[in-house]
Amino acid sequence: MDDNQVAVIGISQTKYEAAKREQDLADMIFETTRGALDDAGLQIGDIDSVVLAAHDLIDGRSITSMLTAPPAGAHLKDEIRVADDGAFAVALAWLRLLSGEFGTSLVVSWSKLSEGDFDAITSLNFEPLFYRPFGFNYVTAHALQAMSYMSRYGITETQAAKIAVKNRRNAVKNPLAHLREPVTVDDVLQSRLLAWPLKELDLPPKSDGACAMVLATEERARQAKANCAWIKGVGWTNDTYYLGDKELEKLPSLAQAAERAYRMAGIDDPLEQLDVAELHDISSFHELMEYEALGLCKPGEGGQLADQGITSMDGKLPVNPSGGALSSHPYTAVGLIRVAEAALQVMGRAGEHQVPGVKTALAHGASGMCGQSNCVVILGS
Amino acid sequence: MGRRVAIVGTGQTKYVRRRRDVSVPELAHEAAKRALEDAGLMLKDIDAVVFATAPESFEGVNCPDKWAADGAGGLGKPFMRINTGGATGGSGALAGIHHVASGVFDVVLVVAMQRVGQTPDAQRILNLIWDPIFAVGFALNLPAITAMGTTGAMERFGYTEWHMAKLSVKDHLNALNNPYAHVQIEIGIEDVLNSPVVCWPIKILDCCPRSDGACAAVFASEERARKITPTPAWVIGTGATTCVTTIGEEADEDAALGGPAVRKAYQMAGIDNPRRQISVVEPYDPFSNIEIGYYLSMGFCQERRQATKMVENGFGEMTGEVPFSPSGGVLCANPIGATALVRVVEAALQVMGKADKRQVPGAKVALATGAGGSPGPGSATFITATILAKEPR
Numbered sequence: 001m002d003d004n005q006v007a008v009i010g011i012s013q014t015k016y017e018a019a020k021r022e023q024d025l026a027d028m029i030f031e032t033t034r035g036a037l038d039d040a041g042l043q044i045g046d047i048d049s050v051v052l053a054a055h056d057l058i059d060g061r062s063i064t065s066m067l068t069a070p071p072a073g074a075h076l077k078d079e080i081r082v083a084d085d086g087a088f089a090v091a092l093a094w095l096r097l098l099s100g101e102f103g104t105s106l107v108v109s110w111s112k113l114s115e116g117d118f119d120a121i122t123s124l125n126f127e128p129l130f131y132r133p134f135g136f137n138y139v140t141a142h143a144l145q146a147m148s149y150m151s152r153y154g155i156t157e158t159q160a161a162k163i164a165v166k167n168r169r170n171a172v173k174n175p176l177a178h179l180r181e182p183v184t185v186d187d188v189l190q191s192r193l194l195a196w197p198l199k200e201l202d203l204p205p206k207s208d209g210a211c212a213m214v215l216a217t218e219e220r221a222r223q224a225k226a227n228c229a230w231i232k233g234v235g236w237t238n239d240t241y242y243l244g245d246k247e248l249e250k251l252p253s254l255a256q257a258a259e260r261a262y263r264m265a266g267i268d269d270p271l272e273q274l275d276v277a278e279l280h281d282i283s284s285f286h287e288l289m290e291y292e293a294l295g296l297c298k299p300g301e302g303g304q305l306a307d308q309g310i311t312s313m314d315g316k317l318p319v320n321p322s323g324g325a326l327s328s329h330p331y332t333a334v335g336l337i338r339v340a341e342a343a344l345q346v347m348g349r350a351g352e353h354q355v356p357g358v359k360t361a362l363a364h365g366a367s368g369m370c371g372q373s374n375c376v377v378i379l380g381s
Numbered sequence: 382m383g384r385r386v387a388i389v390g391t392g393q394t395k396y397v398r399r400r401r402d403v404s405v406p407e408l409a410h411e412a413a414k415r416a417l418e419d420a421g422l423m424l425k426d427i428d429a430v431v432f433a434t435a436p437e438s439f440e441g442v443n444c445p446d447k448w449a450a451d452g453a454g455g456l457g458k459p460f461m462r463i464n465t466g467g468a469t470g471g472s473g474a475l476a477g478i479h480h481v482a483s484g485v486f487d488v489v490l491v492v493a494m495q496r497v498g499q500t501p502d503a504q505r506i507l508n509l510i511w512d513p514i515f516a517v518g519f520a521l522n523l524p525a526i527t528a529m530g531t532t533g534a535m536e537r538f539g540y541t542e543w544h545m546a547k548l549s550v551k552d553h554l555n556a557l558n559n560p561y562a563h564v565q566i567e568i569g570i571e572d573v574l575n576s577p578v579v580c581w582p583i584k585i586l587d588c589c590p591r592s593d594g595a596c597a598a599v600f601a602s603e604e605r606a607r608k609i610t611p612t613p614a615w616v617i618g619t620g621a622t623t624c625v626t627t628i629g630e631e632a633d634e635d636a637a638l639g640g641p642a643v644r645k646a647y648q649m650a651g652i653d654n655p656r657r658q659i660s661v662v663e664p665y666d667p668f669s670n671i672e673i674g675y676y677l678s679m680g681f682c683q684e685r686r687q688a689t690k691m692v693e694n695g696f697g698e699m700t701g702e703v704p705f706s707p708s709g710g711v712l713c714a715n716p717i718g719a720t721a722l723v724r725v726v727e728a729a730l731q732v733m734g735k736a737d738k739r740q741v742p743g744a745k746v747a748l749a750t751g752a753g754g755s756p757g758p759g760s761a762t763f764i765t766a767t768i769l770a771k772e773p774r
Contacts, residue, residue, distance in 0.1 A: 043754070050623070052472055054440070055443070055444070056436055056437060056464070057437065057438075057443050060509075060510060060513070061464040061506060061507075061510060061513075061754065062436040062438055062506050062509040062510040063435070063436060063464075063465075063510045063754060065465065065466070065623075065754070065761065065763070066466065066510055066511070066754045066755070066757075066760050066761045067512065067759055067760075067761075068761075069623050069761050070623075070625045070761050074623040074761070075623065075624065075625045076622060076623070076624060076636065076641060077620045077622070077623060078620070078622065078623075078642075078645075079465075079621065079622075079623040079763070080463060080465060080472050080475065080476060080621065081463065081464055081465055081472075082461050082462060082464075083434075083444070083446070083462045083463070083464035084446075084461050084462050084525075088461045091461065092461065092476060092479070094483075095476075095479045095480055095483040095485060096479045096483075097641070098383065098479075098482075098483035098484060099383045099479045099482035099483045100383035100482070100483065101383075101479070101482070101619070122441055123444070124442060124443035125442070125443045125444050125449050126442075126443065127404070127405070127445065128442065129404070136586075136669075180750060187625065233727075235457055235459075236459050236460070236461065237457060237460065238455045238457070238458060238459070238460035239456070239457070239460060240449050240450070240451050241406075241447050241448050241450055241451055242451070252457075253457070255458060260459075266535055367444075367447075368444060368447040369447070372447055373447070373448070373450075373460060373461075
């Protein structure tokens, strides 16, 4: 495809925290949507498409967008909702802008995990006949996957702990992050065991928060803003639902999604060509698995990348300068936040957690259990 | 749009109260496979899959798209789920259209599914669409909120329960010609008027059923469409509008009935006289009276009382000026998340000339709509419109 057809021209995020008691869902969404328009220098009248990412059960409604679409700027707009991770909303907004039917699109996603029982909701992701009786949920299913990964490649709990340490250290410099206290490898290893090998600090917290961005076609982007982040490649694919039918230690749909995005963006050596990556770190173990699926190293070598500090802030390819999901986890919005943070890095606007001289950034979102669906977005200056 | 898009294959399951013989992925598979067979394609020919399903509380599984993905053909392919309530199937179609129009994908499969039959009480789940503080407590449900709107509309449009019954009889008659329809009974006006009152003025035969079912469509670029089938259904107009419809404030009748979305689609399709240019309509009308409002919002008349006259004159009957719901419509099958895609697929069948016993002779241009959400406290309504044609534009 031609370069520079669609750009991120405005970004807004709320502060991520354990419980936003002073704002209801609609207040939180309105604030961040308004913020994204302000950041793009646009009014709501300038917007002709709205793409939302939200899950009904997470929001506690049978059709959440009846409440949440209006504060996200959808009144009398052409609005559509993906019931998927926020990165998929970016993918759909990108397709809509490429279709020529729209000039600008809001993309908004949120979650208020303080208002629901996340583990109970994710246990409902498992069909009732075979999997649900096992007691699977976000924690136990991902523990099974982490265990498969450890036993297949000899990855250690310490190597995974280093990822939690890295992301939490990065979050200290991100004023919007939920967890901003650094932790040590020992802290991680000695934190409460939830489902072996996953300890409390290997997993994301439960956060409240929202993220909004404005995407625009080339013509509209150039009118609106001098500094924007161009979408260079997008790829997303889906793996089987059945845990017993897949090699749990791999993330094949992430590898396929990356391959599509890399091809579009002209990337053949991601470790060399990418300057920064924001990954959906489902757990500390999963970030290592993601390195492998993204082709940053060979299968089984994710732990070595952690040992060598290659993905630390001062390493060759910093991963999750924002602190990642291990620091802030408004579930549905995680992928959109990754795209937002990658775009901020490309624009040179990431503040204290800016990686110097970023030209090309990768963002990743995941949905479903055990990394069933993955979306990769490449952004460039 | 960036480039021409057409529907080249469709598949539906027979809509029934409850499918006990299939699981979620198996039901999705049934529709997806039929759409591929209809297009003469293999799964390897599909570049991406869009999955559309509305409240998952019906299935009792969170993110049923993930479970259904294997059956819907989404394994190893780009796959995403759309949910806009009752408009979900229409939004899924629009997402599929944008997948192709973008130039990124050439052939895209859209699969929509709902298993309303898995839940013992659909209205208990639908009660949870409204504001938890102001609405859930007083047992609001869809027949009740529609009844409130209908009493106002009866006043403004000047229609009576008899007009509603006449439309119900029409849809039920049409459904006898559609092998996929859920409710297939011969009824007369007296049957509707004497059927039990659900919430006045709505009686049981003014209401849609709750159905299990799936529907699928293959969308293709012009180049591929011409190779796949001699009779593609060309997408010549699309539109969608979300509208805040808070009860207690002045509701925007036109927007809630999809006026802006339909007019955007007309503009794209070059339609300025729908009464002459539209051959057939598949509207999203889960209650018998909704069709009357559509006559106005879709531009088939200019004034409310005219719409009521049109019911009397049989405007939307199979032999009328512009047949509405030759399939029997939502009144005779409502697998909620799939229903709006069923409208698009039925419209496509009409312009392809493949609608068999429910075919409107010589149909050239067909309008399909979807409607989701609801008026009510703290509410929004979602409308989709798709125009399909025998000839591209």
